[in-house]
Amino acid sequence: MITCHLRYIVDPYQLPAFEAYGKLWIRLVEKFGGKHHGYFMPSEGVSNVALAMFSFPSLAAYEDYRKRSFDDPECQAAFAMNEKDRFILSYERSFFRPVFEDDQGTRRAP
Template structure:
């Protein structure tokens, strides 16, 4: 399993727009085989940082998602919404390998 961690620098005056963008992706990502772990918006402390995490079974599945998403009209709509509203200024993406409790 591979987990993608996204750290966004958002416009604090556009949290509602960023939340709308996040909800789009919460519905989109599972269509491509991913598991979304949610978005995390500012509550206390820094008001311009938002986080998101999602996982795929493997890096190969993540790479396939990127190819398929690039051709999807709903993804294009989400990307256009972010560009139009400028609800985030930039983001950084990191990948992690989770260590989970053993089942059994």
């Protein structure tokens, strides 16, 4: 399993637009076989940083999702939302491998 962590710098005056965008991507990631863990909007503290995390069974499955998303009309519409309104100023994408507790109480990677 691979988990993608996105850190967005967003326009703090356009948080409702970014939130609507995020809600679309939750369903779209799952449409392509991923498991979305949600978007995390600014609350207290910094007002222009938002986060998102989602997982795919493998990096290859994630890459397939990315490739297919560029040809999908719903994904193209979501991309166009930001192209039009520019609520995402920048973003960083990182990949992580989750660790779970096994039956013996030790930590292991899936």
